[in-house]
Amino acid sequence: MSNLSVNYMGLPLRSPVIVASSGLTTQMDRVKEFEEAGAGAIVVKSLFEEQIVNEAEFLSTQSHEYPESSDYLHYYIRQYSVDRYLTLIKDIKAIVSAPVIASINCYSKGSWTSFAREIERAGADGLELNIYSLPLDIHKRADETEREYIDIVTEIVKNITIPVSVKIGSTFTNLPGFIEMLKGHGAKGVVLFNRFYTPDVDIARMNVTSADAFSHEQDYLAGMRWIGIVSALVPGIDLSASTGIHNGTIALKQLLSGASTVQMCTALYKKGAVAIKNALDDITLFMDKNGYGSIADFKGSLNYSNFGNPGKFERVQFMKSFGGK
Numbered sequence: 001m002s003n004l005s006v007n008y009m010g011l012p013l014r015s016p017v018i019v020a021s022s023g024l025t026t027q028m029d030r031v032k033e034f035e036e037a038g039a040g041a042i043v044v045k046s047l048f049e050e051q052i053v054n055e056a057e058f059l060s061t062q063s064h065e066y067p068e069s070s071d072y073l074h075y076y077i078r079q080y081s082v083d084r085y086l087t088l089i090k091d092i093k094a095i096v097s098a099p100v101i102a103s104i105n106c107y108s109k110g111s112w113t114s115f116a117r118e119i120e121r122a123g124a125d126g127l128e129l130n131i132y133s134l135p136l137d138i139h140k141r142a143d144e145t146e147r148e149y150i151d152i153v154t155e156i157v158k159n160i161t162i163p164v165s166v167k168i169g170s171t172f173t174n175l176p177g178f179i180e181m182l183k184g185h186g187a188k189g190v191v192l193f194n195r196f197y198t199p200d201v202d203i204a205r206m207n208v209t210s211a212d213a214f215s216h217e218q219d220y221l222a223g224m225r226w227i228g229i230v231s232a233l234v235p236g237i238d239l240s241a242s243t244g245i246h247n248g249t250i251a252l253k254q255l256l257s258g259a260s261t262v263q264m265c266t267a268l269y270k271k272g273a274v275a276i277k278n279a280l281d282d283i284t285l286f287m288d289k290n291g292y293g294s295i296a297d298f299k300g301s302l303n304y305s306n307f308g309n310p311g312k313f314e315r316v317q318f319m320k321s322f323g324g325k
């Protein structure tokens with residue numbers, strides 16, 4: 001019988017398929033279904049930095065009549081958002097035995113970092129930091145932006161004992177070097193990659209609209225190259241594949257490339273909990289067929305250092321592969 005258990009950021013998981021952070025995790029019946037289908041962990045929907053900071057600032061500017069109430073309002077709004085979030089963590093913890101990973105969506109180190117302690121006290125087993133802000137300052141250097149990520153991680157890691165992962169986008173000048181820095185400042189995991197809200201253009205209505213929030217199967221490819229490379233160049237930090245994990249075959253490709261876990265979101269919205277069960281059945285079938293007793297037996301076996309031809313990972317220009325076409 002294949003053993004699907006894995007270790008992710010020091011947390012023992014019964015399977016490598018994780019429920020990604022999204023609104024689905026606010027519905028207790030869905031969360032229960034995900035666990036019953038075999039999910040290894042649940043990442044709770046994000047608490048947003050702006051949700052707390054902006055909401056509080058907005059409301060305080062509305063209360064000119066009673067300026068002295070502004071401090072209380074700040075406290076109340078902050079507390080209310082936090083309390084709701086902490087209750088969500090406790091509710092999920094009460095119905096599942098799989099580890100529960102809280103999530104904070106943030107872009108700067110600020111007063112919000114103290115929430116991390118409350119999240120830990122609420123029973124979260126880990127914390128995923130979804131860090132991103134669109135760089136719009138043409139005078140800001142890339143290393144200044146990277147420093148902001150490092151500062152957030154340093155501040156959070158100082159405050160809590162549960163493991164911290166960082167969910168990032170793909171646009172870094174030197175991704176392996178950056179992940180090495182995250183590791184050096186205490187991150188235990190990295191989620192590659194987040195999928196962002198993307199604008200689109202409607203040429204009939206001459207309007208800017210929003211692109212599909214959901215991923216397509218081919219979207220797993222961008223993350224997989226980097227999982228293959230980073231798992232070889234930066235050992236000692238766990239990688240979780242996110243975006244385009246629609247089925248067991250894609251999950252297996254990511255594990256073979258060196259991912260410790262894979263995260264599903266779109267597949268769960270579109271197919272429900274059965275997507276987790278089907279993926280785990282496919283992984284089990286693959287392991288039985290190839291004689292693997294555990295995920296560790298094949299994890300990373302096709303990554304940058306284990307696959308015989310690293311050039312396959314390094315090739316980026318079509319010219320070299322399709323020069324004759």
Ligand SMILES: Cc1cc2nc3c(=O)[nH]c(=O)nc-3n(C[C@H](O)[C@H](O)[C@H](O)COP(=O)(O)O)c2cc1C
Pocket residue numbers: 020021022023044045046103105130167193194195213214215216219242243244245263264265266267
């Ligand atoms: C409706 C929806 C809500 C999401 N909410 C969050 C969130 O609160 N926090 C977060 O880090 N990612 C959030 N995501 C991103 C997902 O966790 C995931 O990284 C992304 O959708 C890519 O995975 P997929 O291809 O399986 O959909 C959300 C995605 C969707 C589609």
